[in-house]
Every structure is written in C-alpha cells, then in structure tokens.
Amino acid sequence: MAEFAGYSYDAYGSLETTMEAISLGAWDYISKPFSPEDCRAIVKKVLEVRELRERRMKLQPETTEDPKLIGSSAMMVEFYKQIARIADASASVLIEGESGTGKELTAHSLHNMSSRRDKTFYCSSLWSYSR
Numbered sequence: 001m002a003e004f005a006g007y008s009y010d011a012y013g014s015l016e017t018t019m020e021a022i023s024l025g026a027w028d029y030i031s032k033p034f035s036p037e038d039c040r041a042i043v044k045k046v047l048e049v050r051e052l053r054e055r056r057m058k059l060q061p062e063t064t065e066d067p068k069l070i071g072s073s074a075m076m077v078e079f080y081k082q083i084a085r086i087a088d089a090s091a092s093v094l095i096e097g098e099s100g101t102g103k104e105l106t107a108h109s110l111h112n113m114s115s116r117r118d119k120t121f122y123c124s125s126l127w128s129y130s131r
C-alpha cells in the first residue's frame with residue numbers, strides 16, 4: 001500500500017491556510033521562512049511514522065478471518081451448544097468473566113451464529129465505564 005506524507009508550506013502562515021491544509025490531508029504545516037533544521041525535523045518525523053507503520057503491518061495477522069473459539073473438551077462442546085441456543089435470542093446478552101477468558105471471542109461467536117450476522121457488531125467493555 002502506497003503512503004503519501006503530505007506537507008504544506010506557506011509564505012504567510014495563517015491559521016486558515018494551516019487548517020485547510022491539514023483538513024486536506026497534510027500531516028504538518030510549515031511557514032516560510034524555514035530553516036534546514038525545520039526540514040530535517042519534518043523528514044525525521046515522516047521516516048519515524050513510516051517505520052512505525054511498517055512495524056505495525058508486520059505484527060498484524062496475515063488473515064482477515066475472524067478469531068474463533070477453540071477446544072473440544074466436553075465443557076467446551078457444552079459451551080458451544082449454549083452459544084448456538086441463544087444466538088438468535090432477541091434479548092441483549094451480558095457476558096461476564098475474568099480478564100483473558102474469551103468474553104469478546106464469545107460475543108463475536110454469538111454474533112456470527114445469529115441471523116444478525118450481516119448487521120453491525122458492537123462490543124463494549126463495561127470495564128472502561130467503571131471508576
């Protein structure tokens with residue numbers, strides 16, 4: 001995927017032209033006169049952002065497939081049956097559990113097994129709302 005690092009410069013440096021340039025996709029804005037150090041700082045920032053994006057791309061899984069629950073123990077098979085039974089329930093579902101136990105995977109599985117699978121999926125952590 002090609003990336004473009006958009007920068008804009010202006011002889012007058014007004015707030016209006018700065019905001020317009022950024023709204024059109026510029027990463028940064030520099031007014032004349034600018035020094036060689038200013039240019040080096042901009043190039044450094046572009047290279048750092050590009051490196052971070054490349055690292056992020058390497059860390060992302062290559063598949064776009066949704067994560068799935070795994071396991072074939074008797075307890076997991078019973079859990080899958082429970083998910084299938086409630087997948088098309090008209091009521092909202094509250095999934096509780098300790099951190100790292102698969103609550104979000106369970107929510108995705110419920111959504112994917114329901115008749116609403118083609119609609120928008122929204123998952124919210126109540127932890128983010130607590131004080």
